[in-house]
Amino acid sequence: MKIQTVSGLIGIFIGFILPSVNASDAIIVYSARMAHLIKPLFDAYTQKTGVAVKFISAKEEELLDRLVIEGENTPADLLLTVDVGNLWLATEKDVLRPIDSALLDKNIPPHLRDPEKRWVGLSVRARPIMYNTETIKPENLKDYADLADPKWHGKLCLRTAKKVYNQSLVAMFIARYGEAQTRNLLTGWVNNLALPVLASDTQVIESIANRQCEIGIANTYYLGRLQHDNPQLPVAIHWHDGVHINISGAGVTKYAKHPELATQLLEWLSSEEAQDQFAELNFEYPANPQVKLSHIVEKWGKFNAETLHVSEAGRLQAQATRLMEEVGYH
Template identity: 55%
Template sequence: MSARAYFLAVMALTLPIGQAQAADEVVVYSSRIDELIKPVFDAYTRQTGVAIQFITDKEAPLMQRIKAEGEHATADLLLTVDAGNLWQAEQMGILQPIRSALIDANIPAQYRAESHAWTGLSLRARTIAYASDRVKPAELSTYEALAGPEWEGRLCLRTAKKVYNQSLTATLIETHGAEQTERILKGWVDNLSTDVFSDDIAVL
């Protein structure tokens, strides 16, 4: 099954079966920008005849909106990025569990919440961008290695306030433990060439 076909199937399964079959439209709150997500919604409508009404915004405002709407929330599906946001949405109590043989068959268990509150649809590649005129590819290996003294004064990082770096830190803790992760993070900070940046574009 293609990623697009699977995504469309998940969208149909976010509604109770009877409601999904009778629904004239599905309401999606999405943190993905229109240009990226609208083609998928249009394909879903062509295949099913069900219209997609969607609202796009940053993750935090969307989740707060769902929480404020409470039992009157109109969203059938929250589409966001990064497991950190999904975890936060679950902690806020704004998600409902979904049990689906289709999801279980296509998405490995490590990419789904044990509570069945959410499921991943794609994986994020955490790449290392480097200046090709100053860094040789052979010098690069892992994020952990960037804490080494040979990188002193050579690193640029995005702020730790962003969920992407928080998720990366959580992965390091899961892999190496809290103490070693703290040493890695301290090494990154010690190796910074400038203050941290607010977003990826600013870093590049």
């Protein structure tokens, strides 16, 4: 874990001991996003406004625990994290405050914002089916439920259920289909695995490319990174109606020392200028619908996303985790 400013490395901290930070000097961001993805944005914001931004990078759960333990003494003004489940949990732990911003309401669609205005999505990640282009005909693919069919026995790769991305995916299945149907779907997935569950989406895609399996599920930006390095990678996306989407997002902390400045930074992060930079850096879909896609993402084509509000993924995540454990999806 490390704390950085827009000008470079500031210091190192251990556990929940904060480094020496003068919160009056800058906006303080607790960030679960990788430093190389957000530092260019904060650099640009400082250059544009003169407002300094310092950020602490750590795992999502560590940052949330810090906010809870620090309470009123937290130096953090903004929480930036991945997966709506983590944003939902932050609201459950009461560490975010409502944000009243007409600009955020204008830039970010309602289904990507907290109904009570405590967080907003800043990027969208789709989690579709992917397949080996040399062994699978796309017309033979249908949807997530079809991956439970015995015809795919020994051909499916999945990331571990311990990752929040899959917990949110299954939570949305429960919201859409109910627990009984979701249980049947997951049981079929487990029966069809070609390999033990994998640690990362990158491993899923690479296993598909290497024919260790032939189909899988992964976030699109992982494919974008791999295609950037190897345009001939024999893996493609299968779009179907109701593709699962999730978000990275942010909220102003409940005890922010600079709530107005934090809101202004959040508004800028939702702007076309910032969203365009982020789309190019990480191959994600901009949350602001006015922003163009990166060249690689644009080539994947359009898709119809799940229409349920993304917050359902957080609300049902505990139930999803329990169900995955019960069917042997670890």
